[in-house]
Amino acid sequence: MTRTRSSSEIRDASRREIVRALVVQGTATRTELAHTTGLSAATVSNLVAELREAGFIADAGTDSAGTGRPTTVLRIDGEGGSFLGIDLAETYVRAVVFDAAVTEIGAANVEIDEEWVSVDSVADALLRAVDLALERGGRAPSDILGVGLGLPGLLSTDRAGTVATPGWAAHVGRLEDRVRPRLPGPLVTANPLQAVGHSEIWFGAARGRSSAVVVNLGTGVGAGIIVEGRVLRGATHTAGEWGHTVLELDGRACRCGRRGCVEAYVGVPGIRHTLSEVDPDHALLQLHQREFIEGLRDAVGDPPVAETLARTARYLGIALSDIVAVLNPEVMTLTGWTAWALGDALLPAARIALAERAPELTAARLDLGVSPVQVNSVATGMAVLAFENHLDSSALARRARSRPGPRVDPPGPSPTPSSAPQPVAG
Amino acid sequence: MTRTRSSSEIRDASRREIVRALVVQGTATRTELAHTTGLSAATVSNLVAELREAGFIADAGTDSAGTGRPTTVLRIDGEGGSFLGIDLAETYVRAVVFDAAVTEIGAANVEIDEEWVSVDSVADALLRAVDLALERGGRAPSDILGVGLGLPGLLSTDRAGTVATPGWAAHVGRLEDRVRPRLPGPLVTANPLQAVGHSEIWFGAARGRSSAVVVNLGTGVGAGIIVEGRVLRGATHTAGEWGHTVLELDGRACRCGRRGCVEAYVGVPGIRHTLSEVDPDHALLQLHQREFIEGLRDAVGDPPVAETLARTARYLGIALSDIVAVLNPEVMTLTGWTAWALGDALLPAARIALAERAPELTAARLDLGVSPVQVNSVATGMAVLAFENHLDSSALARRARSRPGPRVDPPGPSPTPSSAPQPVAG
Numbered sequence: 001m002t003r004t005r006s007s008s009e010i011r012d013a014s015r016r017e018i019v020r021a022l023v024v025q026g027t028a029t030r031t032e033l034a035h036t037t038g039l040s041a042a043t044v045s046n047l048v049a050e051l052r053e054a055g056f057i058a059d060a061g062t063d064s065a066g067t068g069r070p071t072t073v074l075r076i077d078g079e080g081g082s083f084l085g086i087d088l089a090e091t092y093v094r095a096v097v098f099d100a101a102v103t104e105i106g107a108a109n110v111e112i113d114e115e116w117v118s119v120d121s122v123a124d125a126l127l128r129a130v131d132l133a134l135e136r137g138g139r140a141p142s143d144i145l146g147v148g149l150g151l152p153g154l155l156s157t158d159r160a161g162t163v164a165t166p167g168w169a170a171h172v173g174r175l176e177d178r179v180r181p182r183l184p185g186p187l188v189t190a191n192p193l194q195a196v197g198h199s200e201i202w203f204g205a206a207r208g209r210s211s212a213v214v215v216n217l218g219t220g221v222g223a224g225i226i227v228e229g230r231v232l233r234g235a236t237h238t239a240g241e242w243g244h245t246v247l248e249l250d251g252r253a254c255r256c257g258r259r260g261c262v263e264a265y266v267g268v269p270g271i272r273h274t275l276s277e278v279d280p281d282h283a284l285l286q287l288h289q290r291e292f293i294e295g296l297r298d299a300v301g302d303p304p305v306a307e308t309l310a311r312t313a314r315y316l317g318i319a320l321s322d323i324v325a326v327l328n329p330e331v332m333t334l335t336g337w338t339a340w341a342l343g344d345a346l347l348p349a350a351r352i353a354l355a356e357r358a359p360e361l362t363a364a365r366l367d368l369g370v371s372p373v374q375v376n377s378v379a380t381g382m383a384v385l386a387f388e389n390h391l392d393s394s395a396l397a398r399r400a401r402s403r404p405g406p407r408v409d410p411p412g413p414s415p416t417p418s419s420a421p422q423p424v425a426g
Numbered sequence: 427m428t429r430t431r432s433s434s435e436i437r438d439a440s441r442r443e444i445v446r447a448l449v450v451q452g453t454a455t456r457t458e459l460a461h462t463t464g465l466s467a468a469t470v471s472n473l474v475a476e477l478r479e480a481g482f483i484a485d486a487g488t489d490s491a492g493t494g495r496p497t498t499v500l501r502i503d504g505e506g507g508s509f510l511g512i513d514l515a516e517t518y519v520r521a522v523v524f525d526a527a528v529t530e531i532g533a534a535n536v537e538i539d540e541e542w543v544s545v546d547s548v549a550d551a552l553l554r555a556v557d558l559a560l561e562r563g564g565r566a567p568s569d570i571l572g573v574g575l576g577l578p579g580l581l582s583t584d585r586a587g588t589v590a591t592p593g594w595a596a597h598v599g600r601l602e603d604r605v606r607p608r609l610p611g612p613l614v615t616a617n618p619l620q621a622v623g624h625s626e627i628w629f630g631a632a633r634g635r636s637s638a639v640v641v642n643l644g645t646g647v648g649a650g651i652i653v654e655g656r657v658l659r660g661a662t663h664t665a666g667e668w669g670h671t672v673l674e675l676d677g678r679a680c681r682c683g684r685r686g687c688v689e690a691y692v693g694v695p696g697i698r699h700t701l702s703e704v705d706p707d708h709a710l711l712q713l714h715q716r717e718f719i720e721g722l723r724d725a726v727g728d729p730p731v732a733e734t735l736a737r738t739a740r741y742l743g744i745a746l747s748d749i750v751a752v753l754n755p756e757v758m759t760l761t762g763w764t765a766w767a768l769g770d771a772l773l774p775a776a777r778i779a780l781a782e783r784a785p786e787l788t789a790a791r792l793d794l795g796v797s798p799v800q801v802n803s804v805a806t807g808m809a810v811l812a813f814e815n816h817l818d819s820s821a822l823a824r825r826a827r828s829r830p831g832p833r834v835d836p837p838g839p840s841p842t843p844s845s846a847p848q849p850v851a852g
C-alpha cells in the first residue's frame with residue numbers, strides 16, 4: 001500500500017545495479033561502479049564486499065593508469081552460480097543455462113504438441129528441456145541458484161485458449177504446481193512480455209534508460225513496459241497486453257474472440273489476413289508461422305508482398321503510436337521473430353505512420369529500432385529475473401548460511417562439477 | 427540515466443509522504459505516521475523535527491489513550507505558508523490559493539476569449555485571476571511559497587491549434603516566460619492530466635495505491651497515469667495523451683487533425699457528433715460545451731439521448747479497456763465535467779463494454795468510478811505539486827536561511843497578514 005521503499009528494498013535494488021553494471025561492462029573499478037550506478041563510494045564498497053563474499057565478484061587485476069596507488073579491477077565471477085531461463089511458448093519449450101556472468105552455457109529446445117494434449121505432456125517436455133540444457137552446460141541441478149519460467153500471458157493464452165484449448169488458464173496454474181517441486185532451484189514466473197522487458201534492461205536498448213517499451217511481434221503481439229527502469233507488471237500481472245487493444249472498432253476477428261485488436265493486423269495471422277485481401281491466391285498463403293514470415297522477407301520485390309508489408313507497416317505504426325501517446329517512452333524496440341525477419345522492411349513506413357499519429361515531439365525524440373537482444377530474449381530475461389531474485393537480501397543470507405565457507409578460503413575440490421562451457425546446441 | 431535514487435531524493439520522497447499523510451489524516455502521532463508511510467520511527471522523528479522547524483507541522487495536543495506516557499499528536503500548520511494552483515484552460519483561467527493544510531482559502535475565475543487573441547491578453551487574464559484569488563484569500567504575494575500552473579498539454583493544444591489558432595505551442599512557451607517573473611513564487615508547470623494525477627494521489631482514489639489512472643473527460647480527453655505512486659510524465663512530458671489514441675482506424679475526424687481518435691467519440695464534440703447521427707435535428711445540438719452535457723444529463727429519458735449515451739458508454743468502455751490492457755492499473759477514476767455530469771449515466775454500460783474487451787482479471791479486479799476530487803482538480807493538483815517542490819531539501823534549506831528564526835521562538839507580530847479564511851468565490 002505504501003509508496004516509500006524500505007532501506008532493504010533500496011539495498012536490494014543497489015545490489016542488482018552493481019551486478020548488472022559488472023555483467024554488462026565486463027570489468028570495472030569500484031569508482032567506475034559508483035559512477036555508473038550513481039551510488040555512493042561507501043555503498044559500492046559495502047555491496048561489493050558482500051557480493052565477493054557470496055562468490056559473485058572476483059578480482060580481475062589492478063588498474064595503475066591513474067596517478068594514485070593501483071586500484072582493484074573487479075569482474076563478475078561466472079562460477080559464482082548458474083541460473084536457468086525457460087521460455088514456454090505454444091509450440092515449444094526452450095531451456096537455457098547461464099553462468100553468473102549471464103553467459104549462455106547450455107540450451108535445449110523441445111517441441112510441444114500444439115494441441116496441448118495434457119498438462120503432464122507439457123510438464124514432461126519442460127523438464128526434459130531442463131535436463132538436456134543442464135547436461136549440455138555441464139551443470140548439476142544443485143548448481144542452479146534460481147529458475148525463471150516465462151509463461152504465456154493470461155490473455156494471449158486464456159482467450160486464445162477459448163478458441164483452441166479451453167481451460168488454458170487453469171492449465172498454467174496446474175503446470176506451475178506440477179513442475180515447481182521438480183525444478184532445480186527456486187522458481188520465479190513472468191509472462192514473456194515482462195521477460196523481454198528484463199532482457200532489454202540488462203542487455204538491450206533500455207539499458208540505463210528510465211522509460212522504454214519492447215514490442216514483441218510474433219504469432220501473438222504485446223509490449224514489455226519499462227517505467228523508471230523497472231518492468232511494469234500491473235495489478236494482476238498482465239500489463240503490456242497491447243496486442244488486444246483496439247485498432248479498428250468492430251474490425252477483423254482476433255483469435256482472442258474480440259474484434260479489431262492490434263494483433264489481428266500485425267500478428268502473423270493478421271499479416272496473412274492482409275496478404276489474402278491483397279491476393280487471395282498467393283502462394284505464400286500455403287506457408288505457416290515462421291515459414292510464412294521468412295517467405296515474405298525473401299519476396300519483398302513481389303508486388304502483393306510489397307503491398308502487404310506497406311499495409312502492415314501502417315497498421316504497426318498507428319498501433320505503436322497509441323503506446324507512444326499514452327506512455328511517451330524514451331526508447332522503443334521491436335523484438336520477436338517477425339521483428340527480426342521483417343523489421344528492416346517494416347520500419348521506414350511504420351516510422352512515417354507513427355510520426356503522423358503520435359504527439360509530435362514524442363515521435364521526433366523517440367529512439368525506435370529492432371532490439372539488439374535476439375534469439376533467447378525470453379529465456380535471458382527469465383534467467384536475469386531469477387538472478388535478481390537470488391540477489392535479494394533474504395536469498396543471499398540463506399545462501400551464506402548454507403555455504404561451507406567464504407570464497408576467500410583456500411579452494412578445496414570444487415563442489416560443482418565445473419565442466420568447461422560447451423558449444424550451445426538447441 | 428541511472429535508475430538508483432540518491433539518498434537526498436529518498437529523503438525528499440519521505441518528507442512528501444509525511445506531509446501528505448498529515449494533510450489527509452488531519453492529525454497523527456509519530457508512531458501513526460511511521461505506520462502509514464512505512465518509514466522507520468527514526469526517519470519520521472528526524473523529518474518531523476525538520477518540518478516543525480520549517481513551520482509546516484504543529485502540535486495538536488497529546489494522546490494518552492495508550493498504556494505508556496502520553497504521545498504528542500501532530501497536525502499540519504496551515505499557517506506554515508500558502509500555495510497557488512492555477513488551471514489555465516482554453517476558455518478560462520482559475521486561480522486558487524491554498525494554505526499549507528491544502529485548504530482552499532481563495533479562488534477566482536477569469537474568462538479567456540476563445541480566440542486567444544494574444545499571449546498578452548491571456549497573461550493578463552492569468553495575473554488578474556491570481557490577484558483576485560490572493561485578495562479573496564487575504565494573502566499577500568510574499569505569503570506564497572510556490573505556484574503550480576496547469577498548462578494545456580502539447581498535443582491537445584498544439585494540434586488543436588492547427589485547427590483554431592496556429593502557433594499555440596510557441597504561445598505556451600511565451601506565456602510561461604511572460605508570467606513567470608510576475609508570479610508571487612517559484613513556478614512549476616505540468617499539463618492538466620498530470621495535475622489531476624497529483625490530485626488523485628493526495629485526495630482521490632489513487633491514495634496509497636501503487637498504480638492508478640485518472641481519466642479526464644471534457645472537451646478534450648486524456649489520462650493521468652500513476653505508476654508506483656508517482657505521476658508518469660514521459661520522456662517529453664506528454665504521457666497520458668490517450669485521447670488521441672486510435673479507436674477506429676480512419677474513423678471520425680478529430681479536432682487534432684487526425685482520424686478516429688478516442689476524443690472524437692467521447693470528448694464533448696464527439697458526443698455531439700453521436701447525437702447528430704442519432705437525431706440530426708435534436709434541440710440539444712443548439713447548445714455548446716457544458717450546457718450541452720448538462721442538457722443530456724437532464725434528458726436521459728429522451729430516446730435519442732438515451733441512444734447517444736448508450737453509444738458513448740460503449741465507446742468509452744472500449745477506449746478505457748485499451749488503457750487497462752496496457753497498464754493493468756489497480757484503480758481507475760473518471761474526472762472532468764463530463765464525468766461529473768454523466769458518470770452515473772455512462773458507467774453501467776461502460777463497465778460492460780470494458781469487461782468484454784479487457785483481459786478478464788484486469789477488469790474484474792479493477793476499481794472503477796467517478797473521482798471523489800471534483801471542481802478544483804487541476805488547481806489542487808498544481809498546488810500540491812508546488813508544495814511538493816517546496817518540500818525538496820534545496821527549497822527548504824533556502825527558506826530556512828531566509829526566515830528570521832525558528833518557529834519555536836516566542837511569536838512576535840506575524841510576518842504574514844493572517845486574515846481569517848474567507849468563503850470561496852469564483
Ligand SMILES: [Zn+2]
Nearest residue numbers: 244254256261
Ligand atoms: Zn485480440
Ligand SMILES: [Zn+2]
Nearest residue numbers: 670680682687
Ligand atoms: Zn485526435
